[in-house]
Amino acid sequence: xxxxxxxxxxxxxxxxxxxxxxxxxxxxxxxxxxxAKECGxxxxxxxxxxxxxxxxxxxxxxxxxxxxxxxxxPPETAADIEAYLVAGARRRGDPEVIRITEQRWWRHEHDFSxxxxxRAGAAGPSDCLAxxxxxxxxxxxDD
Amino acid sequence: MTRLLLSGLGAALLxxxxxxxMPSGAHAAGGDDARADLLARYAAEAGADFPGFxxxxxxxxFMGPHAGGKxxxxxxxxxxxxxPRAMGRHYRxxxxxxxxAVSANPDRFTDTADVEKRFGRDCPNVxxxxxxxxxxxxxITYLSGE
Numbered sequence: 051x052x053x054x055x056x057x058x059x060x061x062x063x064x065x066x067x068x069x070x071x072x073x074x075x076x077x078x079x080x081x082x083x084x085x086a087k088e089c090g091x092x093x094x095x096x097x098x099x100x101x102x103x104x105x106x107x108x109x110x111x112x113x114x115x116x117x118x119x120x121x122x123x124p125p126e127t128a129a130d131i132e133a134y135l136v137a138g139a140r141r142r143g144d145p146e147v148i149r150i151t152e153q154r155w156w157r158h159e160h161d162f163s164x165x166x167x168x169r170a171g172a173a174g175p176s177d178c179l180a181x182x183x184x185x186x187x188x189x190x191x192d193d
Numbered sequence: 194m195t196r197l198l199l200s201g202l203g204a205a206l207l208x209x210x211x212x213x214x215m216p217s218g219a220h221a222a223g224g225d226d227a228r229a230d231l232l233a234r235y236a237a238e239a240g241a242d243f244p245g246f247x248x249x250x251x252x253x254x255f256m257g258p259h260a261g262g263k264x265x266x267x268x269x270x271x272x273x274x275x276x277p278r279a280m281g282r283h284y285r286x287x288x289x290x291x292x293x294a295v296s297a298n299p300d301r302f303t304d305t306a307d308v309e310k311r312f313g314r315d316c317p318n319v320x321x322x323x324x325x326x327x328x329x330x331x332x333i334t335y336l337s338g339e
Contacts, residue, residue, distance in 0.1 A: 093286035119285070120314045124306075173287025180287070 079188040082134040084127055092121070094178055094186055096150060098138030104145020105153075106135040117149070151175040227303040228295070232333060234305075238326035246327070251335025254328055255293075261321030269293075269319055269332075277339045294339035302333045 077099040080086050089095040101109070110132040113121045123131070143153050150156055160175070172180035182190045236243055256275060257268025265284055266272065272290060273281040278297040281290030292298040302308055308329075316324040324332070 091288075092283055093288050117285075120317065122314075123310075173283075173285065177287050 075190045075192070077188045077190070078138065079186060082131070085131045085134050088123055088127060088131060092119070093176065096178075097188060098135045099140050100150045101135070101140055101148070101153070102143035102145050103136045103139035105143065105148050106132060106139055108145070109148040110135070112148075149176075224295075224299050224303040227305075228301075228333065228337060231302055231305055231308060232330050235326040235330035235333075239330065240326075243327070246330040246334040248331070248335040248338050250328075251331035251333070254332055255335060257319065259320050262317065262319040266318045269315070271319075277336055293336050295337045296339060301336065308333075 077097045080090070080095045080097055086095045098106070109116075110128055113123060113128060143155065147153055151160075167175060167177075167180070170180040178185035178190070184191070232246065236246070255269045255273070255277065257270060259267055272284050273279075273293050277294040278292050280292060282288070283290060291301075293301060295301050312324050312329055316322065316328075
């Protein structure tokens with residue numbers, strides 16, 4: 051099995067810098083069990099650094115209508131996940147916007163036609179893995 | 194760069210360290226017990242005139258189509274595909290869903306909280322209402338035999 055993170059680790063160990071390892075293209079992967087399990091059950095478990103703290107608070111307060119889906123969790127599980135997300139939250143961004151793909155930085159990074167997403171077989175803009183094969187490991191290099 | 198190097202190595206080590214912990218099927222017998230407990234619970238909840246669970250009714254529930262739920266999800270099979278041994282795909286996110294058939298996924302229906310969570314979310318999506326204990330037992334009975 052191809053493991054992009056293992057490759058990246060080897061490259062990093064050898065001191066090889068590469069465009070795919072630019073600082074902006076990496077964020078620590080989700081290493082919190084409840085977050086990986088509960089969020090990752092229906093979509094990629096998005097990394098804490100994809101939204102600012104205020105947005106995570108808002109998002110976690112509305113799990114009963116999570117973009118039209120009931121994603122309710124037991125209160126203690128939700129609180130555990132929220133604490134993890136907030137602790138690693140993005141420093142900048144709009145706290146009112148809970149859709150990652152509507153954050154200004156995201157739109158800036160994905161300034162291309164919707165057809166490109168369709169060609170990649172993406173279920174939607176939030177389907178990171180359609181283009182970023184290493185997204186779950188935190189690698190968002192441009193493919 | 195140092196930060197990147199450390200996190201890259203950390204991630205690689207994490208993968209190596211967890212690789213031997215992948216499901217091995219050694220706990221399948223325990224899974225059968227857990228499913229039996231869950232079915233007994235649903236049987237008890239089904240009430241005095243409980244007729245016994247039916248794989249045939251469970252299959253009909255799984256395949257649909259049903260009215261009353263979301264138009265995008267008229268059946269369990271919408272996401273899980275009509276082949277319960279196959280991987281499914283979330284209708285909105287495209288996320289892979291592990292097979293529903295116990296033969297293909299021995300961990301199915303072994304964690305009561307998880308099972309109740311999924312019924313609690315998916316029955317309203319597909320049927321527009323909660324599932325009855327009889328329906329839950331039928332569903333598990335069908336997929337335990339697939």
